[in-house]
Amino acid sequence: MVGGYILYARQAAINLQIALQEKDAARASSHIEWPSLRESLKEMFGALMQEQLRKPSSDNELEQAGEALAATLGPVLVNGMIDTYVNPTGLERLLSDSALADGPAGKVKKFDASRVKSYRVVSPTRYEIGIGEAPGPDPEFAIVMELRRLSWMVTGIIPKKPIAELAASTGM
Secondary structure, eight states: OHHHHHHHHHHHHHHHHHHHHTTOHHHHHTTBOHHHHHHHHHHHHHHHHHHHHTSOOOSOHHHHHHHHHHHHHHHHHHHHHHHHHSSHHHHHHHHHOGGGEETTTTEEOOOOGGGEEEEEEEETTEEEEEEOSSSSSOOSEEEEEEEETTEEEEEEEEESSOHHHHHHHHTO
């Protein structure tokens, strides 16, 4: 019974992956709880921006003014972009974007299974898929899937490394 439960959760992640590879935005959207995902991204990017602003400030008054402006407007702009683009319509645009194309055939790049570092059951209604770019077993981020109304849904993306380390590795 437990094995079937875990396979059900993992199959949901595979179904999402297939929908994304096939550029099926409607099917992919059915596996995403958009409001929860947006809030998760706002928290993560807000923490990344705060970490970047904690770095030692310059003695230059113009640079200090720029940093103050970034601290004030940055979260507003990022939150607005997340609200605008992290939704079914944004996913459809993203999947149809030629920037995702792999060669002249225009296919979405195949998912690289080596980026999946872990599957971790956190609770009976939540598990995390660890994702990372760097070689090795440690994920940089986790895609959070939670059981909602008898379906596994993506509800968030969370950092799995310290924010300072992520900020440095992403160039923020």
